[in-house]
Amino acid sequence: MSKKPLEGIKVADFTWVWTGPTSTKVLADFGATVLRIESKVRPDVWRIQPPFKDDIPGPNRGAVFNSQNTSKMSCSVNLGLPKGKEIAKKFVAWADIVADNYAGGAMDRMGLGYEVLKEINPDIIMMSSSLMGQSGPWHNSPGYGDQLTAVSGISHISGWPDRIPGEVGFYTDYIAPRFNALTILAALDYRRRTGKGQYLDVAQHQGSLQFVGPMLLDYEVNNRIAGRMGNRDPRGAPHGNFCCKGVDRWCAITVFDDEEWQSFCRTIGDPPWTKEPRFATLEGRKENEDELEVLVTAFTVNQVDRDLMNTMQTAGVPAMMVNTPEDAMEHDPQLLSREFFQWRDHPELGSYRAPRQPCVLSKTPCQIERAPLYGEHNEYAFKEILGMTDDEIAELVIEGVVQ
Amino acid sequence: MAEKTEGMLSPYRVLDLADERGLMCGKLMGDLGADVLKIERPGGDPARNIGPFYHDEEDPEKSLYWFAVNTSKRGITLDIETAEGRDIFRKLVKTADFVIESFSPGYMDGLGLGYAELEKINPGIILVSITPFGQTGPQKDFKASDLVLWAAGAGPCMRSFGDYDRPLHRISQHPQTYFHAGTEAVVGAMVALYHRGDSGEGQHVDVSIQECMGFFPVGDWDLNRRYRPRGASPIPVNVRHIWPCKDGYVMWRYTGGPNAVRHSIPLVNWMVDEGMADDWLKNFDWQNFSHFNTTQDVIDRMEEQTINFFMGHTKAEMMAGAIKNRIMLYPVAAANDMAESPQLAARDFWPRVEHPELGTDIRYPGKFANASETPPVISRRAPLVGEHNEEIFVEELDISRESLAKLKQDGVV
Numbered sequence: 001m002s003k004k005p006l007e008g009i010k011v012a013d014f015t016w017v018w019t020g021p022t023s024t025k026v027l028a029d030f031g032a033t034v035l036r037i038e039s040k041v042r043p044d045v046w047r048i049q050p051p052f053k054d055d056i057p058g059p060n061r062g063a064v065f066n067s068q069n070t071s072k073m074s075c076s077v078n079l080g081l082p083k084g085k086e087i088a089k090k091f092v093a094w095a096d097i098v099a100d101n102y103a104g105g106a107m108d109r110m111g112l113g114y115e116v117l118k119e120i121n122p123d124i125i126m127m128s129s130s131l132m133g134q135s136g137p138w139h140n141s142p143g144y145g146d147q148l149t150a151v152s153g154i155s156h157i158s159g160w161p162d163r164i165p166g167e168v169g170f171y172t173d174y175i176a177p178r179f180n181a182l183t184i185l186a187a188l189d190y191r192r193r194t195g196k197g198q199y200l201d202v203a204q205h206q207g208s209l210q211f212v213g214p215m216l217l218d219y220e221v222n223n224r225i226a227g228r229m230g231n232r233d234p235r236g237a238p239h240g241n242f243c244c245k246g247v248d249r250w251c252a253i254t255v256f257d258d259e260e261w262q263s264f265c266r267t268i269g270d271p272p273w274t275k276e277p278r279f280a281t282l283e284g285r286k287e288n289e290d291e292l293e294v295l296v297t298a299f300t301v302n303q304v305d306r307d308l309m310n311t312m313q314t315a316g317v318p319a320m321m322v323n324t325p326e327d328a329m330e331h332d333p334q335l336l337s338r339e340f341f342q343w344r345d346h347p348e349l350g351s352y353r354a355p356r357q358p359c360v361l362s363k364t365p366c367q368i369e370r371a372p373l374y375g376e377h378n379e380y381a382f383k384e385i386l387g388m389t390d391d392e393i394a395e396l397v398i399e400g401v402v403q
Numbered sequence: 404m405a406e407k408t409e410g411m412l413s414p415y416r417v418l419d420l421a422d423e424r425g426l427m428c429g430k431l432m433g434d435l436g437a438d439v440l441k442i443e444r445p446g447g448d449p450a451r452n453i454g455p456f457y458h459d460e461e462d463p464e465k466s467l468y469w470f471a472v473n474t475s476k477r478g479i480t481l482d483i484e485t486a487e488g489r490d491i492f493r494k495l496v497k498t499a500d501f502v503i504e505s506f507s508p509g510y511m512d513g514l515g516l517g518y519a520e521l522e523k524i525n526p527g528i529i530l531v532s533i534t535p536f537g538q539t540g541p542q543k544d545f546k547a548s549d550l551v552l553w554a555a556g557a558g559p560c561m562r563s564f565g566d567y568d569r570p571l572h573r574i575s576q577h578p579q580t581y582f583h584a585g586t587e588a589v590v591g592a593m594v595a596l597y598h599r600g601d602s603g604e605g606q607h608v609d610v611s612i613q614e615c616m617g618f619f620p621v622g623d624w625d626l627n628r629r630y631r632p633r634g635a636s637p638i639p640v641n642v643r644h645i646w647p648c649k650d651g652y653v654m655w656r657y658t659g660g661p662n663a664v665r666h667s668i669p670l671v672n673w674m675v676d677e678g679m680a681d682d683w684l685k686n687f688d689w690q691n692f693s694h695f696n697t698t699q700d701v702i703d704r705m706e707e708q709t710i711n712f713f714m715g716h717t718k719a720e721m722m723a724g725a726i727k728n729r730i731m732l733y734p735v736a737a738a739n740d741m742a743e744s745p746q747l748a749a750r751d752f753w754p755r756v757e758h759p760e761l762g763t764d765i766r767y768p769g770k771f772a773n774a775s776e777t778p779p780v781i782s783r784r785a786p787l788v789g790e791h792n793e794e795i796f797v798e799e800l801d802i803s804r805e806s807l808a809k810l811k812q813d814g815v816v
Contacts, residue, residue, distance in 0.1 A: 005598035022618075030594050051623040063622025114775075133773065136749035138722075142665075143731055146644070150654040151722075151733040153741055155645065157575040158564070165645055165652055165735050168564050168574060174618035178586040179771050185593030186411035186435050190777055192600055193414070198776035206752060207771040209741065210427070211582045213471035216768045218455040219738035221467060226738055229575040231550060234454065239550065241561075241570040248633055250571055252554035318546040320554040322571055325624035328557050328617075334542040340557050340614050341625075353625045355557065358614035359591025360537065362518070362607040364598050 004031025005364040009188065012037060012088070012095035013072065014079075014112075016044040018145065018173045019129055019204060020101030021068045023180035027097070028071035029357050029366040035095075035381055036074040036372065037088060040403045047374060053349050059374040060348045066371040067354045070344075074372035075381035076403050083401045085111055090386050092117050092124060096191075097184060101129040104139035114199040123197035125187045129180045133203030145170030152208035157215070159228045166228070172208040179207035237285035238264075238292055241322060242300040244308060250322040251305045253296070253312060261285070263315040268299045306331075329353065344370040378402060410436015411777045415500040415596075418442055418492075419476060420483070423450040423578070424612065425505035425533035426472040427585025432501070432592070433475025434770065434779040440495070440795065441478040445814055447788040457761060463788065464760065468577060470785050472585075474756070474767065478786025479795050480816050483514060488815045492516065494800055496524045501592055505533040508543045518607040528605040529595045533584050537611030547612070549578035556580075557617025567634030584612040638694040640702050645735060648713040652735035653721050657705060659692025667692070669728040670709075679712040719743070742766075756784050792816055 009032035013024045016038070028034040038044055046065035053061045060066075078084040089112070092098055098117060100107050107113050107128060114126045131148050132138045149155050149171040159166025183200050191197055209216065215226035231240040236256040244251050255264050258281075265274040273295050278284045285292055300308060305321035312319035323332060329341055338360070341353040357366045382388045382402070396402040413436040419429035420442050433439040441448075450472075451463035458465070482488040493516075496502065502521065504511060511517045511532075518530045532538060535547035536555070553561045553573045565571045573579070591608040599605055624630050631637070645652050658666040667689050674680035684705060713721065718734035725732040734740055741747060750773070755764040770779040796802045796816065810816045 003601070005594050026590060026594075051627060053626040055627070063626050064620050067620060067622045067625075132746055133750055135773075136746045138726055138746040141726055141731075143733060147654050147731065147733040150645070150652075150735045153736050153738060154574060155652075155654070155735045156737045159572060159575075160566075160569060163566065164647070166564060166566075166572065167644060169560075171560075171574070174560070175583070175586070178583070178590060182431065182586065182589040182593055183772050183774070185590065185597065187774065187777070189593065189596055189600065190411040192597075196776055198774055200775075201773040203750065203772065205746070206750065206769075209747075209752075209768045210431075210586070210771055211579060212576070212738075213768050214455065214468040214577050215738055216741060217467040217471055217765065219742055220766045221457055222455060222459060224455065224738075226576050231570065231572050232575075233548075233550070236548070239548075241550070241554070241572070243570065250554070252548075252550045254548040254550050256548070313542075313545050316546060318548045318551045320545070320547070320551040322554040322561060323556060323559040324562055325559055325621035325630045326628075328559055329621055329624055332555075332557075334536050334540045334545075334555075334613065335557050337540040338537055338611065338614070340617060341621075349626065352622075355614075355617050357591075358557075358587050358611060358617060359594070360609040360611075361591060361595055361598070362609070363604065364594070364606065 003364075004367065005361065006030045006032040009033065009097065010095045011035065011097045011099060012091040014088075014098065014100040014107070016101065017046065018064070018068065018170065019176040019180065020099060021046075022177035023101075023129065023184070024072065024099050025068055025070055026177070026181040026357060027184070029368050030364070031367070034072040035091065035377070035385070036069065036072050037077050037079070037091060038074060038374065039076055039078045039080075039084075041078050041080050058348065066346065066349065066352060069371040070354045070368040072372055073377035073380065074375055075378045076375035078401050078403060079110060081399070081401050083396065083399060087386070087396075087401065088112060089117070089120050091381070093120050094385050095121070096125065097188070098124055098126045099129070099180070099184070100127075103142040104130040104132055104134045118197075121197075123191060123195060125184060125191060125197045125200065127180060127184050127200040127202060129176060129202045129204060131204050133206065134201045145173030148172040148204055148208060152205055153212050153215070154208065157212070157226055157228055160230050161228045172204060175208050175211055176202075176204040232289065234286070237282060237289050238296045240293060242297050244300050244303050244305040244321070246305070249305045251300060251303070251308045251319055252322060253300075253317065253319045255317060256282075258282070260317050264312070264317050267311050267315045267317065271299070342368055344368065346370045347373065375403075409777055410780065411774075412437035416440065416498060417501040417503060418495055418499045420502065420504040420506070421533060422448060422505050423453070424535075424581045425503055425585050425588065426450060427582050428503050428531065428533065428588040428592070429476055430472050430474050431586060431589050434781055436777065437501075439476040440791070441473060441476040441786055442492075443478060443480050443788065445480045445482055445816060447480070451788075470765075471768075473785030474781045475783055476786055477783075477791040477794070478789065479792050480789040482815050483516065485813070485815050487810060487813070489514060489516065491796070491800065491815075493524055496521055496528060499525065499528060500596070501529045501531060503531045503533070503588065508532075508534055508538045522605065526604060527599055529592055529599065529608060530605070531588050531592050531608045531610065533588050533610045533612065535612050537614065538609045549573065549580050552580035552612045552616055555613045555616065556619065557614050558619030558621055560616060560619040562633060563619070565633070571633070580612050580616055583615045584610055587615045640694055640697060640699050642694060642702055643706055646710060646713050648716055648718055648721055650717045651737065653713060653718060653732055654735055655732040657692075659689050663689035663692065665729065666731055669730045670732065673724060673728055673730070674708070674712045677712065679715070680708055684708055754781055756781055758784050760787060789816065
């Protein structure tokens with residue numbers, strides 16, 4: 001195996017909860033040395049929130065933490081104490097990249113803003129990922145991913161036209177890490193070429209709006225406000241999730257052109273209704289889509305989702321059973337074949353699975369390691385990185401700087 | 404419109420062969436400063452037929468979908484299924500840094516343009532392939548659409564969406580799964596670029612959209628062999644998260660305990676100021692309130708007054724009050740709310756992009772980040788069909804105008 005692609009890159013990681021840790025996981029999985037700087041005073045939410053292995057709480061037992069913090073190291077520093085801040089600054093002097101995802105302005109208030117860090121390490125790349133960015137009237141407004149999903153226009157286009165906006169959870173939390181990571185990596189290349197670091201103020205709101213760009217232009221140009229369409233699509237019919245045999249089992253079926261429609265009809269046995277002229281063209285199917293969906297459902301409801309998917313795919317119709325977590329982890333032939341979830345040994349979990357990165361690089365694939373225990377790398381961080389002595393470390397422990 | 408300034412990726416050229424599934428990748432690299440050449444089949448990419456359209460005029464040069472995901476690119480037409488087209492493509496590969504494509508697995512190999520061939524032309528080339536299920540595996544040739552890829556997601560996000568009496572649903576309008584993949588592909592491309600800086604070697608980046616849709620946490624299944632069925636609530640009472648207001652909806656939840664200081668108390672104080680909370684709510688014991696130790700009657704009584712209060716205010720008023728009073732409440736924004744957002748205006752989010760062919764300029768959703776040295780910027784609108792053929796074929800590749808005319812005649816460009 002050749003050298004890991006980001007080997008030698010050092011990251012002082014102040015992130016917590018989801019978006020920040022998921023962003024720095026990219027760097028760690030591809031070989032960067034990522035040191036989490038965390039504390040028990042303000043613990044990472046996913047060190048203390050369920051689900052836990054066997055429902056036994058513990059900072060190293062969380063399902064989410066261990067999946068989103070692979071390949072990293074952890075040291076414990078109380079940033080609320082002046083000495084803790086001094087240590088944080090020493091890690092900044094060591095690092096190439098500093099990352100945080102506090103609400104806008106928080107790192108400044110902690111005395112760890114870019115202007116301060118630049119003095120310590122002039123070519124540092126600092127990436128702050130906040131909901132709204134570091135400036136503007138809403139900049140210091142805190143929030144979670146479901147709230148950002150609402151304010152970024154995504155809740156409004158989720159769900160059914162005859163009901164209130166649908167809840168799609170913490171959806172923007174899954175968009176933001178991609179923008180955080182790609183911005184850091186592009187800035188890293190820029191620094192390698194020019195020697196210049198910089199401050200990256202990545203607003204999760206602005207990244208999320210890249211995913212609704214066409215509808216924002218539709219408003220700018222046509223004054224149209226896009227709304228909810230359930231699963232419908234102007235380019236296809238039938239186009240939906242259809243109920244299958246069993247409890248809450250579904251198969252997505254999407255038919256766009258006439259060829260797919262013919263294949264679809266053959267696959268369900270060419271019942272007479274499929275020959276009705278009103279369903280002969282896409283336009284007709286769109287006009288009569290309510291009835292079409294009822295007729296399709298009458299067929300699918302007696303089918304096993306996996307079998308239906310396979311017969312549809314064999315006939316050339318885009319279709320897919322709707323995976324459950326169990327399906328994705330245990331039974332999806334594609335994900336199993338490509339080893340998307342990877343087994344790792346863990347001192348408190350036994351064996352567990354975490355996702356690798358979705359980009360497979362032919363010469364330098366990511367190599368994940370298990371997530372770190374809380375404070376697992378204190379000795380390495382304080383002795384190897386900062387060159388402290390045992391006595392100095394003992395003093396920090398007594399003073400509560402290292403817990 | 405901003406001039407093309409130094410960007411993070413300014414020295415690099417990208418050949419963008421991608422269709423609908425990968426257009427976002429080239430857009431983001433272009434906004435980061437790369438020289439992105441969109442290569443379309445003669446006549447133009449089918450994604451130009453995706454609505455909505457400028458003034459609702461269905462025209463391949465007026466697709467707002469196309470506009471949104473092709474900013475900062477130049478455009479040429481080239482049929483790589485012809486021998487001459489492939490020769491020209493190979494010439495372009497010599498000086499390029501990235502090729503982005505989203506054809507079915509094996510298609511590029513079949514044309515003699517797979518990674519093994521491209522690497523011989525240019526050892527540093529980074530080939531980014533975006534496909535529904537990746538380049539390998541038993542389902543690599545399965546047919547897909549956006550909804551199909553929501554269903555296939557490695558972390559089954561869609562499983563948590565939707566009212567229990569209706570089917571699971573995706574997010575409406577445009578294909579989120581393709582946007583995830585196009586964005587993630589930039590991450591992979593950048594890692595490969597960093598590796599190339601050390602080693603000089605390029606590589607093949609295999610992006611599976613199914614895996615990009617693998618973000619939803621499935622650890623509870625892994626550790627404890629369970630997941631929460633759809634419709635099952637983690638709390639014993641029904642509470643609202645999305646509330647009606649005067650002109651739409653807001654997102655808000657009542658919280659007790661130490662968090663009440665940031666949530667419930669300031670909102671109720673605001674309601675009291677406007678005479679919209681009764682004494683019961685005014686004196687409510689937030690410190691001891693929890694969704695686990697209350698009753699539905701209490702929730703209903705609380706919610707009734709709150710709806711009355713919200714119905715007297717617009718989304719914009721609620722957000723302004725939330726900022727002023729430090730309340731974690733946000734509007735459920737529609738397109739017009741974002742267009743009028745004071746935050747996005749203050750962040751200089753909306754550049755005006757010139758469209759000389761339409762005789763106008765259009766306000767675009769702009770940069771995804773501020774950066775102190777090299778901020779992303781939209782350097783130009785999406786290319787017209789073959790707009791830069793002359794610039795690239797004649798001026799750069801030294802193809803004579805006569806030969807170009809012949810290539811056009813033969814349907815190569």
